[in-house]
Every structure is written in structure tokens, then in C-alpha cells.
Amino acid sequence: MADDNLRILPAAHLQRLLDTLCVRGYRTVAPTARDGAVVWETIRSVADLPIGWRDRQEPGCYRLEQTGAQEIFGIVHGPQSLKPFVFAPREPLLQIERSKDGFTARSTVPPSEKVAVIGTRACDLAGLVIQDRIFLKETYQDSYYAARREGLFVVAVNCTRALATCFCSSMDTGPRAHNSFDLALTEVDDQLLVEAGSIAGQEVLSDLFLPPAPESLVAEAAKRIDACARSQVRRLERSRLPSALYDAHAHPRWDTVAGRCLACTNCTMVCPTCFCHAVEETPDLSQQQTTHVRLWDSCFTQEHGYIHGKNIRPTIKDRYRMWLTHKLASWIDQFGISGCVGCGRCITWCPVGIDLTEELPALLTPSEQQSVINRQQEASGG
Amino acid sequence: MVNPYLIHPATIVEKIRESDDINTYRLQLVDEQVRARFRFAAGQFNMVYLFGVGEVAISIVSDPDEPAFLDHTIRIVGRVTKGIAELKSGDVLGIRGPFGQGWPLDEARGRPVVIVTGGLGCAPVVGAIESIFRRRTHYGPVKILHGVKTPHDLLYRERFDAWRHVPDTEVLLTSDQPDKAWHHHVGVVTELFEQVSIDPATSIVLMCGPEIMMRLGVPILMRRGIPATAIYVSLERHMECGIGLCGHCQMGPYFLCKDGPVMRYDRVAQWLGRVGV
Secondary structure, eight states, X not given: OOOTTEEEEEGGGHHHHHHXXXXXXXXXXXXXXXXXXXXXXXXXXXXXXOTTEEEEEETXXXXXXXXXXXXXXXXXXXXXXXXXXXXXXXXXXXXXXXXTTEEEEEEOOOOOOOEEEEEEOHHHHHHHHHHHHHHHSSSSOOHHHHHHHHTEEEEEEOOSSOOTTOOHHHHTOOSSOOSSOSEEEEEETTEEEEEEOSHHHHHHHHHHTOOBOOHHHHHHHHHHHHHHHHTOOOOOOOTTTTHHHHHGGGOTHHHHHHHHOOOOOHHXXXXXXXXXXXXXXXXXXXXXXXXXXXXXXXXXXXXXXXXXXXXXXXXXXXXXXXXHHIIIIIHHHHXXXXXXOOOOHHHHSOTTOOOHHHHHHHHHSOOHHHHHHHXXXXXXXX | OOOTTOOEEEEEEEEEEEETTEEEEEEEESSHXXXXXXXXXXXXXXXXXXXXXXXXXXXOOSOTTOTTSEEEEEEOOSHHHHHHHTOXXXXXXXEEEEESBOOOTTTTTTSXXXXXXXXXXXXXXXXXXXXXXXXXXXXXXXXEEEEESSGGGOXXXXXXXXXXXXXXXXXXXXXXXXXXXOOSEESOGGGGGGGSOOOTTTOEEEEESOHHHHHHHXXXXXXXXXXXXXXXXXXXXXXXXXXXXXXXXXXTTEETTTTOBEEEHHHHTTTTTOTTO
């Protein structure tokens, strides 16, 4: 029996989806090629999509290449995840004015805007679920995040091609979009399999009057997604986390990786889950008005670990260890889930190509020095 | 949805000079409704805001039973605190809070309480001491052990003097760089442990000060038989949001702004003293 939520749309008719979303009041955002990379832009026409392009990603390397094929979603992802749509890189929190009471502070929670993001990958959807947890489901709800999240409509695209840097299958986050999408597309040659994952998605789907997807298409899509999962060359072994990474605190590998790390913050800026931010005060020249702004911060900056008179993490080694330990270990204790979704961006966008799937196993392998200590302890019955 | 980022104006009703670079500011929230709702526990902190400059996390040192006035003892250490030091009575600061976990005063009921502090580290625990003494009979013997570098660093002198006269209370002071007028112990605060009797089975320890004091002091107390689960420490890290979102105050798996600043020692033992944590 055909699943009512699964429909077929000829790839050449994708414009109908854009039009339907526009009619329903959404600003449609999709990947577009700019300056040799892919960035999110507002588009009205399918012609704006980077049709016939693919991305090649390797440690420290991102290249767009033309394939000559009519593939619509050939590019897996650019440096931006969904994060900027919900957790803005720079956002005013309060507008504060001097008044008779000293000052008056006004919240600047943005109005909820309907935005449909077309072309989200499963890893980024998993990143969105993690950010939802952090900003909406902990002790305090973040009104700014909530307002942006409310209007978000996600059109996911299931991956049928893995990059050299992808390892979502070992993180159980992809390559198939699991949930939290409104619509999910799978591109199978000149056809798109369309699946609704929410009530809003079902509504859009019903506007499109699409025929049910033939079982052959559903099967072919599943086959290609599975093949994509199997083709991934990187993986992250998580079974000993978080404790094994906590135990590796004194491992000499941290020195080796810190010798390569530039503390440039790229990995944290492209990460779909990193949530650290700073709060900044930007008064106007008259000192009568000031804006209380939050902006993305990174644990790789010198200021991040600063406390009066002292820096908790003065060295790059301290900061890389902080980042990786948080991402892969303490995140699990904090939120019950890994902070890594396996998108591989931190590998690609690292200027020196540091690869966490290489660092983690090295850190979890007892160093020679540690082995000697362990043997001595065993010998002394300690 | 309540916006935890919203800052409320608060008037400085009194500015008390504690030393050359430390002042205590008694604040009163301007908005009567906000003031009426404001309740805090000893050991919690506020984000204190200076218009046009920014916010700093400062513990509330006053008595939680008098939430209409909020005392904050602030040392000049950076841009915001330097600006705050230039203010006078009648000027306005901002407040959001209270945030974090305070001292376990319910758990301490009926038990002997040992309070170990160093330097300005006594500030976060002052409210707890006042709260205990307000209900003196609900608690066992209280021992306050306080260490300062120089006598000049001894804040709240009148309070320490007054606490000496509270029944069943001992106050021991020490300075490691004393002057001639100093008539208390000379040395570091951990040396005071030897001067008091502590019942390890029933006592609860509240500790606040430099991390080095905790790292050296806690093992001594544990060797005397006090379990790690009966020792509470108040910890300090950089904080920008106060609500567990900005990421700066992490210590291992904890966000000290919401899981702390007061933490039971056994939960943080593994992290205290680790380089870069």
C-alpha cells in the first residue's frame, strides 16, 4: 500500500514547490554558489540553484566542480548549517535607553518570520534538534531562538552521495533525514521523492496535488541512501564516550594536535551545534542609548577562558582539548546526546585539516608513556 | 515567555567602602512589582549591569530574608567593575537574576556547620551565615574559619566581630602576611582546621575562596573523616549569560552558572585542579 506521505515530483517541476511555499507566505532560502562556495540565499526561481555542481570536500579543502549533469542537489553542504537561521550570529537582545529611572530596557525579540530552507541535510537537521534542546528545553527558554525557530520550515534533502569528510552514519544522524523536517526530498535521477514529516509539510504537499510515489521510486531512493551510508570513509567510534575522553586529559596527543591548531575558530563557526556566545554592549555616541548584543563566541579565543587576573585556558592545547572534550564527551553529560552530528565541516574548514575522526582514536589509544605507568601500577598492585 | 536577558534598573541606596578597591553596593530594584517578586537563596548571584558598559556576575551577600535590599560586594578588576566604582548613592545599576544554586541550608539544619573562606571568597557565604544566625537554634555549632593575605584584606570586620558573640559560634581568623596589630593566627586558612574540633560524621562544610584553598583544604578535611558529600564549594568562572547558554562557565560537564556556583565537592572533585578545565 502506498504511503500517503510519499509523493512523486518530476525534478523539472521543483519550481512548483517554491511557488507553493511563496503562496503560503514563506521566504524561500536555498543553497547558491558564490565565491567558490555555497551559501544560503533567498531565491524565487529554481534557476538560482547550483544545478550541475558538486562540492568536493577534504581536510582543509573545499572545491565546487561542474559535473555537466542536471543534478539539482549535487552539492552536499557549504560552511553554513541551519544554525544561523535560529541562533543568529549577531543579534540585539535589548535596546536600553536612559530614562528618569536611570534606564529602560526593552527586549528586541525578533518577530517570527516564515522561512523555508530548501536543501537541508540530515546532519544539519540533527544539529537543529540539538540546538532546540539547548535553547528551548533546558531551564531557561531563549525567546530569540524560539521566535526564529517558530517560523522555520525545513525542506530536507536525503543524501545519495557522501563527501570524503562525512561520517553521519557512524553518528546515527544521516544520511537519511530522521525527523524534525517538514518535507524531505530524495533526488533519484530526474524524479524527486517527496515525503511529509509534519502537519505543515502535509499541508504544502496537499497544495501540490502530487501523485503517490511508485514503490519502485521509494525502493530506489532507499537503495541510494543506504549506498551513501556505506560509502562513508570516515567514522567516529563512540562506544567509550564520554569517560574515555575524560580519562585522556593528560594524553600527549593533545600537544601534537595543538602544534597544528591555529586557534582560528573556524571549526566552531561552521559547527551546527556550537552555541557559545558573548554579550557585547554597543552604546551610541551620545551615551543615551545602547544595544545589548549577543554574538557567536568560540572556546578557541583567548578571552573565552578569562576570569579576572587569570586565564583558565591560556594555551591552544587547553582550548582544543576544551572543544573536543565538550563536543564529544561533556555534551553527552549535559544534554544526553553527542555534540557532534558527523557533518565533517570542522575537518573541511580547518585551514590545516585537523580531523577529529583521526584525533579521537589517537587520544583513546593509551600513549606509550601511559602504558608504562599502567604496567607499573599493575605490577605494584595499585 | 519570561525573558531571562531582561535587565531591571536598581538604585544604589548605599555604597559602603570596604577597602581601596572593594565596595559594597546596597541595591533596590526600581520597579515595585519586580522588587516584590524578587526572592533569592544565599549563594546565588545576580548579573549586575552598568549602562553602556556591560554585565558582571556578582554574588548576593545580603540576607535572603530581606530581599528588598540586595548587597553586592564588588572588587575593581575590569572595565565594568571599574565603572561601577565611580558610581555613588542614588545612581542606578541594572540587575537580572537571581541565578544559580545556593548553599544547602536545608540540608545543614540540625548539623554542625563549618564555614571555610579565603579573601573576598567570604562574600558569597555571608548571606548563608546571616540566614543561619537568624534561625540560630535550627543549626548545630557554627565554626567560621577565614583567611586573608594581609589584615588590609579583611572585609566585614564588624560582622566577624558580631558573629563571635552569637551562641555556640567560633570565629577564627588568619593572615599569612600580618602586620603588628594582628592578634589572630598567622598562616594559611587550612592551618585553622587544627584549632577546632569537627565532628566528621555530622558536620557540613561550606567553602568559598580561591580554588587552591579548596584543592589543598578539602583533602585535609577528608582525612579527618568528613565525607566529600558533606563538603560544598562555591566556584567561579567567567559568565556572560547566567543561564547556562553562553558556554563560558563550563567545568567538565557542569555549567557553573546554573549547576553551581555552589557544588557538592564529590561532583566536582574530578575537575578541580585539572589544567585547562
